[in-house]
Amino acid sequence: MIDAAGLIVASAHDAARIAGLQYTPTRSIRGQLTLLSPGTTPSIAMPVIGDGYAVPLIDGTTLTGATYELDNPDTSLRAAGNRENLERVTQMLPAFAGVRDSAATETLAGRVAFRCVTSDRMPMIGQFADEAAAARDTQRLRSAWPLDLPRSESLYGAFAYGSRGLVWAALGAELIASQIEGEPWPLERDLVEDIDPARFLVRALRQVP
Ligand SMILES: Cc1cc2nc3c(=O)[nH]c(=O)nc-3n(C[C@H](O)[C@H](O)[C@H](O)COP(=O)(O)OP(=O)(O)OC[C@H]3O[C@@H](n4cnc5c(N)ncnc54)[C@H](O)[C@@H]3O)c2cc1C
Numbered sequence: 001m002i003d004a005a006g007l008i009v010a011s012a013h014d015a016a017r018i019a020g021l022q023y024t025p026t027r028s029i030r031g032q033l034t035l036l037s038p039g040t041t042p043s044i045a046m047p048v049i050g051d052g053y054a055v056p057l058i059d060g061t062t063l064t065g066a067t068y069e070l071d072n073p074d075t076s077l078r079a080a081g082n083r084e085n086l087e088r089v090t091q092m093l094p095a096f097a098g099v100r101d102s103a104a105t106e107t108l109a110g111r112v113a114f115r116c117v118t119s120d121r122m123p124m125i126g127q128f129a130d131e132a133a134a135a136r137d138t139q140r141l142r143s144a145w146p147l148d149l150p151r152s153e154s155l156y157g158a159f160a161y162g163s164r165g166l167v168w169a170a171l172g173a174e175l176i177a178s179q180i181e182g183e184p185w186p187l188e189r190d191l192v193e194d195i196d197p198a199r200f201l202v203r204a205l206r207q208v209p
Pocket residue numbers: 010011012013014018030031032033065066067113114115158159160161162163164165166167168
């Protein structure tokens with residue numbers, strides 16, 4: 001038997017299914033990275049980031065990326081994705097034009113992964129609503145604020161970070177820890193409501209005739 005203060009579902013695209021939630025409109029965005037071998041690119045001393053990025057890795061490889069393709073489930077590396085990455089880097093760093101024009105884009109190394117996003121492009125971080133309890137009380141909850149919603153006791157989510165997981169994850173974890181411990185939140189209430197996993201339920205309830 002496990003005894004815990006809370007359960008946090010952090011399984012990206014599968015979070016809604018695991019938590020049994022209906023009001024979690026997540027989608028998948030394919031992202032392809034391109035790796036340029038040492039010695040094949042102009043030397044850059046530090047990461048350059050703008051509309052795309054070029055990052056010098058420790059072994060001399062240059063990492064470039066990334067494509068942004070909605071609902072494309074293809075896990076294989078695609079030449080078109082490599083071309084797109086090289087074009088984007090060349091826009092930032094014209095010295096890469098030679099690489100863009102001469103690279104055999106069909107054979108470049110890289111990686112494909114999938115971002116999990118919501119329809120409003122904000123992450124889902126915080127305590128889940130009790131959707132079944134809300135469904136039994138729709139008339140009263142039609143004009144409810146997120147704070148008024150019935151919540152699933154001890155059940156939290158942290159997913160749909162989109163392209164910002166690395167920068168947002170620690171703050172998201174701090175928010176959930178504060179909610180579990182009943183401590184002051186590290187974010188103002190408006191922002192917490194913007195990333196509340198129950199916000200799509202609140203919006204659906206407001207449409208109830
Ligand atoms: C191409 C690309 C570029 C990116 N660039 C950036 C960037 O520059 N800056 C930035 O901040 N972020 C970036 N991100 C986003 C960042 O990587 C993600 O936001 C972050 O990984 C999301 O973390 P997560 O834990 O929510 O999801 P994931 O990292 O997808 O982790 C979900 C985990 O749940 C597991 N899982 C799924 N289903 C189940 C199940 N049924 N049971 C058990 N486990 C399960 C998976 O195996 C996985 O380990 C990028 C993402 C991609 C794809």
